[in-house]
Amino acid sequence: PFKNPPFSVVYNKGHGDCGGKEGEPPSKAESCTDDTRLVFKFQACPDVPGTEAAVEELECLGTWKESSNHYLVGRLHHKIATTDEERYRCFVYHRPESHFYEVAQSGEATCSGMVSPVDGSRTFKLTRETTHNRCKFPQWVTQHTHWRSLDYSHSFHFSHKNASLRITSRSVDSKTEIKLVCHQIINQKQHNVARIVVHVVSGCDNGYRCMTFYRRDNHVIQMQQSVMYNDPSEAGSCANDEMSPSNTITMITAGMPVGRCPLEGRRSTVT
Structure with missing residues (x-):
């Protein structure tokens, strides 16, 4: 549901935002050939505990809406996740602006307790980047x-x-x-x-x-x-x-x- 990547990413694992301040390495979310996938390229912030450089692919399995919140069930592919309990996660997301998403991720393979896009085991702020000039092939x-x-x-x-x-x-x-x-x-x-x-x-x-x-x-x-x-x-x-x-x-x-x-x-x- 996160349309027209790439996005710049600010993420938080409970110890502060990483990527939102000047001088901090930028994290990104980029498209895949398969439109059901999005690849996150996280960077580590030396001054923020718990942050680390990592690459994770998010595979979208289903979405729905409850009240004002949108939900997504996805499967994460990365080197640390080796079991289904580690791969499957629930996400709550909200788009307050056309180019901006707020996203919260569950810490376990469940949607229980996920009620806000700013409260989760890990939260994201996705801002769409404008990287392509509008040109056409001859x-x-x-x-x-x-x-x-x-x-x-x-x-x-x-x-x-x-x-x-x-x-x-x-x-x-x-x-x-x-x-x-x-x-x-x-x-x-x-x-x-x-x-x-x-x-x-x-x-x-x-x-x-x-x-x-x-x-x-x-x-x-x-x-x-x-x-x-x-x-x-x-x-x-x-x-x-x-x-x-x-x-x-x-x-x-x-x-x-x-x-x-x-x-x-x-x-x-x-x-």
């Missing part, structure tokens, strides 16, 4: 919303607003999805080449990549991408040598028309 890329790789192992779907891309990879026994959102257009040369910084969500890993698109034909484009960066400015300064030909993916449209072969006539070959 029109010559999104004129076809569906593309696929030559070997059909990857499919590419651009949103109707041309701002996001979903890549689905299939193998014999698995399927994975990656979400990309246009963050910044670095440069665009006429209608043939475009270099773009995108925000990437793969599983519950978040980061930034530099991507270059090449228009080869109306129904053929090629894409190269850099390694993952934590900061968009690092992705924006990616060098040409990072975009090696080995990282090139050739993409074709689902229904390619038949074209005239440029090599007309009868020819012999020499081997």
Whole structure:
């Protein structure tokens, strides 16, 4: 129910807020490819007892409303939780402003005694961050919303607003999805080449990549991408040598028309 992450997080385990003061390390809550999950990346505050650096995934299992409070039953995934009693938790949340949530977490696998979003074993204040510039992929890329790789192992779907891309990879026994959102257009040369910084969500890993698109034909484009960066400015300064030909993916449209072969006539070959 915590829509449009990422969020900055201030959390409290009973000994004071961590993350709300200047100079304290920021904690974050970021999106996952699966919309039912949210990943929390907590930082430790040296002056606040009980705080520690940790990564926890919250899987939403159900929500409901009682009076003015909203409830959520979730399953936490982290290295310390090894039993169902440690994984399942109840949450009470409230959204006093469109970009802000107050959340309280139970200390045990029960909702008994949970009546306030500011009173729990652990409480959170989630404030939505504005991190993505509003850019769009080039029109010559999104004129076809569906593309696929030559070997059909990857499919590419651009949103109707041309701002996001979903890549689905299939193998014999698995399927994975990656979400990309246009963050910044670095440069665009006429209608043939475009270099773009995108925000990437793969599983519950978040980061930034530099991507270059090449228009080869109306129904053929090629894409190269850099390694993952934590900061968009690092992705924006990616060098040409990072975009090696080995990282090139050739993409074709689902229904390619038949074209005239440029090599007309009868020819012999020499081997």
